[in-house]
Amino acid sequence: MIQHHLKTRLLLGIIALGWLLVGAPLAHADEHRHADGRWLVLGGDIAEILGALDADINVVARDDTVLYPPEMAALPSVGYLRQLSAESVLSVQPDHVLAAGHAGPKEVLEQLEAVGLEVALINAPPSLDAMAEKVRAVGQLTNRSQEADALAATLNEKLDRLANLPALPSTRAMFIMQHSGLTPRAAGSNTAAHTALEAVGLENAFAEMQGYHSVGAEALAREAPDIVVVSERGLAAMGGEDALWQLPGMALTPAGREQQFIVINDQALLGFGPRTPDQLLTLRQGVEALLGITATAQLSP
DSSP states (O other): OOEEEEEOOOOOSOOTTSOOOOOOOGGGOOGGGGGSSEEEEEOHHHHHHHHHHTOOOEEEEEOTTOOOSHHHHTSOBOOOTTSOOHHHHHTTOOSEEEEETTOSOHHHHHHHHHTTOEEEEEEOOSSGGGHHHHHHHHHHHTTOHHHHHHHHHHHHHHHHHHHTSOOOOOOEEEEEEEEETTEEEEEOBSSHHHHHHHHTTOEETTTTSBSEEEOOHHHHHHHOOSEEEEEHHHHHHHTSHHHHHTSTTGGGSHHHHHTOEEEEOHHHHHSOSTTHHHHHHHHHHHHHHHHTOOOOOOSOO
16 A cells, blocks of 8 residues: 655765765665654655654654644745755755655656655555554654554554444534635545544535535535534634634524534644544544534543
């Protein structure tokens, strides 16, 4: 499921940018070699895994999606991980690049390898099932295999606990990721938010649409969500709770009439990193509280 693309080349001369990188062939590098040098981390989930493993590596920079843990969020950014430039990456003088599989463009990663950087891509589908293997892959690269095995087991145990909770009454939910103008941007199928809603036992009211789209008053009234799940950033962008209920069409929904909503940390919930299982259990607790169900979801066994 997870493929590692690790490649290093010897830099034979001084590159035009004015500094020298020397790499050792990976075939001759042992596991301890991986933890040496300066690291650039690309991908919020990868950074969270490093933090959870307390990986003792010298992370010197990140991309814009790395917002947790705080010590990594405070590092210099090289830009957005899908729109990297070789110049920006090389400016922080890394020896290693540890990246989520969707980092790119591909041509830029190839340029980085060509000047001697070791690039490790963690290719994992955006699914809950892939989290444990992703953790183990990062652990192997940073001399934290034992810690990674323990963390992976803990994450799987929490996901199993969630999967084994009693079924909820049929409840339709709307997930608002962000807000623009007078229309909320809701999550359809094939999104991390859709996966999260299903994982806690909710029905996605907008499952028939693909991806994230703005939805108007007519669509809100037609799909009639019982609960609104909204990101902290999305709620702040629209002006708070009062603004949420004033969205066109919201008053025509069961959620609007009963003013039933849950605010979540979208980065923790949807990043499919170490914080995700606890956030899912917290979301489930919030749903149970709104539905008046005796709590079945617990953060501890």
